[in-house]
Amino acid sequence: MALETVSANRSHGGTQGVYRHRSRETGTDMTFSVFVPDHADGARLPVLFYLSGLTCTHANVTEKGEFRRAAAEHGLIIVCPDTSPRGEGVPDDADGAYDFGLGAGFYCDATNAPFDRHYRMGSYVAHELPGLIADHFPVDRSRMGITGHSMGGHGALTLALKHPELFRSVSAFAPIVAPLQCPWGHKALAGYLGNDWQQAGRRYDACALIEDGARVPEILVDQGAADNFLEEQLRPQLLVDACAKAGIPLMLRMQPGYDHSYYFISTFMDDHIRWHAERLV
Amino acid sequence: MALETVSANRSHGGTQGVYRHRSRETGTDMTFSVFVPDHADGARLPVLFYLSGLTCTHANVTEKGEFRRAAAEHGLIIVCPDTSPRGEGVPDDADGAYDFGLGAGFYCDATNAPFDRHYRMGSYVAHELPGLIADHFPVDRSRMGITGHSMGGHGALTLALKHPELFRSVSAFAPIVAPLQCPWGHKALAGYLGNDWQQAGRRYDACALIEDGARVPEILVDQGAADNFLEEQLRPQLLVDACAKAGIPLMLRMQPGYDHSYYFISTFMDDHIRWHAERLV
Numbered sequence: 349m350a351l352e353t354v355s356a357n358r359s360h361g362g363t364q365g366v367y368r369h370r371s372r373e374t375g376t377d378m379t380f381s382v383f384v385p386d387h388a389d390g391a392r393l394p395v396l397f398y399l400s401g402l403t404c405t406h407a408n409v410t411e412k413g414e415f416r417r418a419a420a421e422h423g424l425i426i427v428c429p430d431t432s433p434r435g436e437g438v439p440d441d442a443d444g445a446y447d448f449g450l451g452a453g454f455y456c457d458a459t460n461a462p463f464d465r466h467y468r469m470g471s472y473v474a475h476e477l478p479g480l481i482a483d484h485f486p487v488d489r490s491r492m493g494i495t496g497h498s499m500g501g502h503g504a505l506t507l508a509l510k511h512p513e514l515f516r517s518v519s520a521f522a523p524i525v526a527p528l529q530c531p532w533g534h535k536a537l538a539g540y541l542g543n544d545w546q547q548a549g550r551r552y553d554a555c556a557l558i559e560d561g562a563r564v565p566e567i568l569v570d571q572g573a574a575d576n577f578l579e580e581q582l583r584p585q586l587l588v589d590a591c592a593k594a595g596i597p598l599m600l601r602m603q604p605g606y607d608h609s610y611y612f613i614s615t616f617m618d619d620h621i622r623w624h625a626e627r628l629v
Numbered sequence: 630m631a632l633e634t635v636s637a638n639r640s641h642g643g644t645q646g647v648y649r650h651r652s653r654e655t656g657t658d659m660t661f662s663v664f665v666p667d668h669a670d671g672a673r674l675p676v677l678f679y680l681s682g683l684t685c686t687h688a689n690v691t692e693k694g695e696f697r698r699a700a701a702e703h704g705l706i707i708v709c710p711d712t713s714p715r716g717e718g719v720p721d722d723a724d725g726a727y728d729f730g731l732g733a734g735f736y737c738d739a740t741n742a743p744f745d746r747h748y749r750m751g752s753y754v755a756h757e758l759p760g761l762i763a764d765h766f767p768v769d770r771s772r773m774g775i776t777g778h779s780m781g782g783h784g785a786l787t788l789a790l791k792h793p794e795l796f797r798s799v800s801a802f803a804p805i806v807a808p809l810q811c812p813w814g815h816k817a818l819a820g821y822l823g824n825d826w827q828q829a830g831r832r833y834d835a836c837a838l839i840e841d842g843a844r845v846p847e848i849l850v851d852q853g854a855a856d857n858f859l860e861e862q863l864r865p866q867l868l869v870d871a872c873a874k875a876g877i878p879l880m881l882r883m884q885p886g887y888d889h890s891y892y893f894i895s896t897f898m899d900d901h902i903r904w905h906a907e908r909l910v
Contacts (some may be wrong), residue, residue, distance in 0.1 A: 606640075
């Protein structure tokens with residue numbers, strides 16, 4: 349598959365690139381960033397996918413996530429995709445709201461028209477993007493981890509639970525742990541999945557997936573205790589309960605005073621990079 | 630003086646705030662950011678001023694500079710001012726160019742109409758802002774350092790050379806070391822200082838200040854070797870020569886492959902934080 353280099357900058361002893369390609373899943377051009385630490389000739393490095401939250405593109409975490417220093421130290425490639433298809437002909441929220449449509453793909457494969465044509469972020473992140481990355485970067489596909497923030501935390505948890513053979517480690521920052529049980533999730537799953545969303549949505553809800561038998565070896569979650577979205581949208585206690593019942597070790601760290609912003613994400617990024625590096629090396 | 634809190638976010642074990650006040654120097658509202666690491670009650674911390682480059686506000690480095698982790702580790706307060714006055718009635722470049730007027734105050738006190746009314750970034754950064762910071766934050770004014778990038782590196786070098794009694798340590802990222810000898814500097818100094826700019830501009834040119842007898846104990850400069858502006862605008866060799874002649878120890882580190890962006894700045898930010906912390910403790 350062809351890959352266009354949008355930009356490449358030396359940073360923290362590696363190369364921070366931004367790339368664009370034509371996606372067969374979304375039927376659109378997709379832009380993403382990849383950080384590759386310097387490495388020995390012929391080496392294949394483990395890779396961590398970072399999924400962003402509502403309203404973001406690849407750029408937010410690439411500029412503000414502060415992941416490169418630790419990634420270079422641990423020899424980890426970091427891949428940051430966009431949060432939805434974009435471009436002419438891609439349908440958006442009817443009111444242009446921030447929590448559905450553009451910038452809000454929820455890492456699912458839509459089945460409801462008109463969204464089913466382009467909104468295939470689930471298959472894009474799980475299959476197409478890792479294949480593309482393996483074709484163009486020195487990654488070891490047997491050592492892939494996944495993390496993300498908010499909607500992207502939801503994406504990381506659900507994709508790891510559905511594909512434990514693809515993603516060997518999973519963590520999240522302030523994830524939406526149960527879209528079926530919060531307003532953001534209701535709106536997204538109903539919009540993308542249609543009338544059957546409450547049943548079909550169980551494949552896109554970390555807590556429901558665990559209830560239905562999906563398993564991962566362990567989960568790290570950081571959550572700001574001063575996060576405005578904590579009680580209505582994120583509801584980490586639901587994940588605590590689901591993991592406890594299923595016997596999945598969950599390390600949930602409530603961080604006093606921290607909110608939902610990149611000031612929070614960047615603070616704990618080092619810990620997540622190390623967590624994944626230890627499990628992918 | 631009154632200070633309005635625009636935002637405050639917990640980050641890296643401290644508070645990243647953005648504040649606004651009415652400046653007596655510029656006659657406008659001025660916005661700046663301050664990071665305060667957690668500290669013992671009653672402690673007074675050293676402070677590092679970071680001056681930004683052309684087109685920036687306080688926000689660029691605050692979001693992309695990656696300075697908080699090291700600042701918290703070393704117990705250093707970081708203050709990031711804007712690069713010019715802004716608002717109704719503040720004159721801009723006649724053609725709206727990026728390298729003069731708004732976002733391009735060059736850390737001087739303009740004497741040429743109509744810029745002399747508001748463009749007083751030299752006195753603002755050297756005097757008004759440190760006083761304001763001392764009134765509102767737990768800083769030790771006897772332990773202040775200064776750094777900056779590009780135009781802000783010029784600001785840091787010239788302010789430290791003119792006020793060694795105020796700034797005890799100085800470093801810069803890819804600084805304009807001799808505005809009198811580059812196109813950006815010609816335009817800015819002529820515009821802000823008027824007909825006499827070549828003579829008056831010697832107070833706003835690090836190399837000229839050193840030639841004219843100004844001294845600092847030592848200087849750290851990082852410079853990307855792949856910086857597009859290296860040869861025409863930045864010209865680090867002029868600073869090397871001036872420092873050699875004056876006997877000022879200059880540690881100039883040419884960094885292979887690095888450009889002029891925040892990807893470069895953030896890579897070497899840790900080293901600069903540590904450099905200042907060692908000299909301010």
